Amino acid sequence: MQPLYLTHYTIATSLGAGLDATFLQLSSGRTGLMPQTYPGELATWTGRIGALDTSPLHESLAAFECRNNRLAALTLAQDGFMDAVADLRERHGPERIGVFLGTSTSGIENSESAYRRRTAVGDPLPADFRYAETHNIYSLGRLMQRLLDVSGPSVVASAACATTAKTFGNAARMIEAGFCDAAIVGGADTLCATTIYGFQSLGLVSPTACRPFDKTRDGISIGEGAGFAIVEKAPPASLPSGAVMLRGFGESSDAYHMSTPHPEGRGAQLAMERALASAGLQPKDIDYINVHGTATQVGDAAEDRALVELFGKDTPCSSTKGYTGHTLASAGIVETIIAALAIRHNFMPGTANTQELDPALQSRYLLRGERGPVRRVLSNSFGFGGSNCSLVLERPS
Amino acid sequence: MIRVYVEGIGLQGDGLDGWEASAAILAGREDYCAAPVNIPPITLLPANERRRMVKTVKLALAVGMQAFAQSGRDPKETATVFTSSGGDGETIHDILESLAAPQIDVSPTRFHNSVHNAPSGYWSIATGSSAPTSSLSMHDNSFAAGLLDAAAQAVVEKQPVGLIAYDLPYPEPLNAVRKIGSAFGVGLVIAPAPSDRAMASVTLAIEARNDAPTSMIAPPLEAIRRGNPAARSLPLLEAIARGIDSRIVLDYLADRSVTMAIAPCLATASP
Numbered sequence: 001m002q003p004l005y006l007t008h009y010t011i012a013t014s015l016g017a018g019l020d021a022t023f024l025q026l027s028s029g030r031t032g033l034m035p036q037t038y039p040g041e042l043a044t045w046t047g048r049i050g051a052l053d054t055s056p057l058h059e060s061l062a063a064f065e066c067r068n069n070r071l072a073a074l075t076l077a078q079d080g081f082m083d084a085v086a087d088l089r090e091r092h093g094p095e096r097i098g099v100f101l102g103t104s105t106s107g108i109e110n111s112e113s114a115y116r117r118r119t120a121v122g123d124p125l126p127a128d129f130r131y132a133e134t135h136n137i138y139s140l141g142r143l144m145q146r147l148l149d150v151s152g153p154s155v156v157a158s159a160a161c162a163t164t165a166k167t168f169g170n171a172a173r174m175i176e177a178g179f180c181d182a183a184i185v186g187g188a189d190t191l192c193a194t195t196i197y198g199f200q201s202l203g204l205v206s207p208t209a210c211r212p213f214d215k216t217r218d219g220i221s222i223g224e225g226a227g228f229a230i231v232e233k234a235p236p237a238s239l240p241s242g243a244v245m246l247r248g249f250g251e252s253s254d255a256y257h258m259s260t261p262h263p264e265g266r267g268a269q270l271a272m273e274r275a276l277a278s279a280g281l282q283p284k285d286i287d288y289i290n291v292h293g294t295a296t297q298v299g300d301a302a303e304d305r306a307l308v309e310l311f312g313k314d315t316p317c318s319s320t321k322g323y324t325g326h327t328l329a330s331a332g333i334v335e336t337i338i339a340a341l342a343i344r345h346n347f348m349p350g351t352a353n354t355q356e357l358d359p360a361l362q363s364r365y366l367l368r369g370e371r372g373p374v375r376r377v378l379s380n381s382f383g384f385g386g387s388n389c390s391l392v393l394e395r396p397s
Numbered sequence: 398m399i400r401v402y403v404e405g406i407g408l409q410g411d412g413l414d415g416w417e418a419s420a421a422i423l424a425g426r427e428d429y430c431a432a433p434v435n436i437p438p439i440t441l442l443p444a445n446e447r448r449r450m451v452k453t454v455k456l457a458l459a460v461g462m463q464a465f466a467q468s469g470r471d472p473k474e475t476a477t478v479f480t481s482s483g484g485d486g487e488t489i490h491d492i493l494e495s496l497a498a499p500q501i502d503v504s505p506t507r508f509h510n511s512v513h514n515a516p517s518g519y520w521s522i523a524t525g526s527s528a529p530t531s532s533l534s535m536h537d538n539s540f541a542a543g544l545l546d547a548a549a550q551a552v553v554e555k556q557p558v559g560l561i562a563y564d565l566p567y568p569e570p571l572n573a574v575r576k577i578g579s580a581f582g583v584g585l586v587i588a589p590a591p592s593d594r595a596m597a598s599v600t601l602a603i604e605a606r607n608d609a610p611t612s613m614i615a616p617p618l619e620a621i622r623r624g625n626p627a628a629r630s631l632p633l634l635e636a637i638a639r640g641i642d643s644r645i646v647l648d649y650l651a652d653r654s655v656t657m658a659i660a661p662c663l664a665t666a667s668p
Contacts, residue, residue: 040501095653104512108489115497115570124570131574136483137513137534151650153603155542158484158513159532166531170546177399177549179603193496198508251529253521258449259509270527384509385518387530 001278002176004168004246005235005396008084009186010075011337013225013324014047018078019242023341027369031323031352033209033221038196045209046191047223047325064143066107066134067190067224075188075226076147084240085148088182088230097150098180100170101141102163102187104329107134109192140188152180156187158329160383161292162251163187165332165391168231169249175233182233186333188226195222195328202259204296210326212293212319213300213365214354220294223325227333239396244340247376247394248281250274254386261299261382265306268292268380271388272310275378279392283311285376286392288348290335291363292380293319294326303380304361311363318366322352332381336391339377343395346374398602401548402595402662403637404470404557407463407584409434409456410628411621415463423631423638429617434580441523449506450519452565453485456582457516458523461561464584468594470557472524475586476550477517477559480533480543482626483575484513486567516561539564540583540629541647541655547587548601557588562627578624583634591662597637600658603649610654611645633657 010018014032015025025032033045052070061073076082088097114129133139141156153174157163164187171183199205199220206219231246252274254267261268276283289307293300300319307317320338327334342348350368357365375395382388406416412432413419421427439447439458450458457479465472483489488510495503509515514532521530531550535542540562547560563582567575588595611632613619622631629647636643640661647655 108493111489111493112496115493118497118570121494122569124573129574131571132536136536136575138482138536138539141535145650151652153542153545154650155533155535155546157531157533159517159530160512160514169529170531170533173546173549173553176553179545179549193501194492194503194508194511197496197501197503198492198505198511201503201505201508252527253517253530255521255525255527257522258515258518259505267527274529383514384512385514385532386521387514387517387532 001172001249004172004231004233005243006229006246006340007232007235007240007243008081009227009229009337009340010079010081011227011334012049012071012075012078013327013334014049014223015323019341023345026323026349027347029350029352031209033325042200043207044205045221047221048191049224063130063133064139066110068103068107068188069139069143071190071224071226072140072143072188073147075228081228084230089150091236092181094150096152096181098152098171098174098183099141099144099148099150099154100167100183100185101144102157102167102329103137103140104158104160104163104189105192105194106137106139108194109190110134112193148184159387160385161328161331162381162383162387162389163329163332165336165381165389166251168246168391169251171231172249183231184228185231186228187330189327189329190224191222206295209353210295210321211354212295212321212351213357213361215356215358217295217297217300219296221325223327225324225327225330225334227330227337242344243396244343245394245396246391248275248279248392250278250390252388256386259384261302263302265302267386267388268303268382269306269310271390272306272378275390275392281392286315286378287374288342288377289315289317290339290377290379291317291319292382294321300361304363307363313362314364316348316366316370317363318349318351320349322354332389335379339379339393342374342377343393347371348374398600399548399552400598400600401551401587401589402591403585403597403599404588404594405464405468405586406634407460408634409436409460410581411579416467420638423635429615431617439523446522451485451488451510453563454516454519456565456580457561457563458520460582460584461520461559464586465559468586470586473526474528475557475559476529477520477561478531478533478543478547479517480539480562482534482536482539482564485510485515486565486571490568490571537626538649539626541649545601545655551587551589555589557586560585560587562630564625564627579621581621581625581628583627583630595662597662598660602656603653604656606652606654608646610648
């Protein structure tokens with residue numbers, strides 16, 4: 001692929017607001033997960049962003065009011081991102097800047113509340129319910145085009161937990177085809193009953209804080225999170241200090257099962273192979289792998305098989321979901337930005353919560369963070385429907 | 398501006414049952430007669446997977462299979478783009494009802510069917526495809542956005558791509574806040590280069606919004622087009638069926654349209 005430059009990016013999860021807070025927590029080893037009990041005695045841990053409860057959208061955006069859109073707006077206000085977008089508009093023109101985002105549940109938390117507010121089954125939804133601006137998957141795209149004041153091509157992707165990794169592909173294609181010169185990618189996903197009870201129904205929610213690659217791992221902790229990145233075909237004259245390159249991108253489908261990964265990690269391996277091939281790189285060229293590692297029994301084992309098959313047992317890897325929880329559709333952008341932080345700080349994050357590595361897993365899995373040269377990182381995101389995506393990031397020379 | 402070639406079409410809508418029958422209606426050779434949307438059974442999946450399939454999945458797979466069958470391309474090797482305004486409304490409604498009930502009980506099958514990429518997941522299982530796949534939404538303009546993504550992918554990767562657009566009406570109370578007319582699904586196989594199987598070339602551009610979207614002349618077909626985001630594809634299908642050079646405008650962004658210049662390919666154009 002033609003490399004793209006990630007010139008600016010920003011992130012919000014339960015670890016904190018912005019790049020510095022995120023890196024501080026990752027390097028100190030503190031989790032953002034907290035215990036939370038849901039009606040029906042569903043006790044779990046979640047990666048919650050408390051600020052969302054008290055941060056309504058500006059009144060001019062009242063139609064978009066829902067937790068997911070709040071998170072998108074809050075995240076945009078961090079790390080000088082809006083200034084960077086203003087500069088991007090100057091350099092490329094608003095109509096040459098695309099917006100390719102992702103979410104799995106959009107504003108469905110708001111729809112859950114609307115259904116509960118009905119007095120009887122069969123009643124209409126409350127009069128203040130706004131479908132297009134909250135529930136529909138594209139509500140995020142509509143809001144972001146407005147907030148960013150850009151008018152290039154746009155779409156919102158939704159492919160479960162691989163979603164926001166895949167938005168880099170949507171952007172790369174549209175840039176390479178000439179429809180835009182730069183794009184804002186990423187997305188937002190927020191806590192809602194649909195995913196908490198949905199994953200619980202599949203027996204995939206841990207009653208404690210999730211423990212990726214642990215011998216006693218017993219499921220995921222769901223988190224909320226958002227991240228946005230500016231990607232450009234040609235970088236500005238002076239590259240910003242934190243800029244990284246997207247060198248490789250690979251997607252695959254499992255062709256196996258709707259909610260269980262292929263046990264040998266066949267689709268996972270294919271996505272990683274395709275990412276390396278599109279970058280023209282070999283497995284040995286990768287310094288660190290941010291794995292998908294959600295802490296389910298089957299998922300971690302399948303990914304480990306694919307990792308060992310492709311990289312052997314020496315490439316350092318870790319899952320950061322013990323810190324952030326599984327941010328579902330946002331996992332791709334959250335972990336791409338963590339990969340960029342790893343390159344920026346020459347630091348490979350360890351794992352929160354994992355105590356004893358599963359001896360059946362053979363990758364070189366980092367329990368504690370390690371300093372060392374990090375030039376290239378591979379980041380994995382896999383989701384329901386057997387949807388897989390891997391990215392390779394590189395420090396610009 | 399990019400150019401792609403349509404090699405296969407699948408189609409199910411109100412009174413539109415497959416491409417062959419529909420092409421005759423769209424070309425004006427046969428009269429349109431309203432008829433309930435036929436969703437042909439999918440035989441490629443094992444019985445337990447078939448049982449779990451919701452209507453959106455059945456419709457998406459049916460039109461996709463038709464398009465691939467006509468094109469002769471192997472779905473196993475071909476990337477796909479699925480696009481829909483909002484996924485499976487019945488499943489989402491059932492989950493929202495369950496979550497509002499005093500005793501919360503969400504079905505695991507409903508949950509995995511609720512993801513927007515459920516049709517893409519079933520497609521991969523049914524065809525054995527490990528190819529890349531996207532699942533997209535742009536509300537009313539989901540077809541235009543999906544077509545751009547699929548065409549860009551075909552041109553950049555120099556490979557054929559399957560595009561599948563579908564939307565079904567929602568149950569109440571969602572229907573009252575999001576009206577979708579009769580079910581509609583369309584599958585297109587598009588390729589970056591001309592070939593014997595190419596039916597028409599489509600040259601795509603994003604332009605300032607100077608024109609209203611192209612409408613259908615026949616009132617019942619225009620009602621279908623307006624009623625369902627996936628049916629915004631009808632003017633393109635009509636142009637291909639008629640086999641004449643056409644210019645089509647699709648709504649896209651507030652101030653921008655997607656425009657298509659459509660030209661029949663000589664090998665298969667009927668006089």
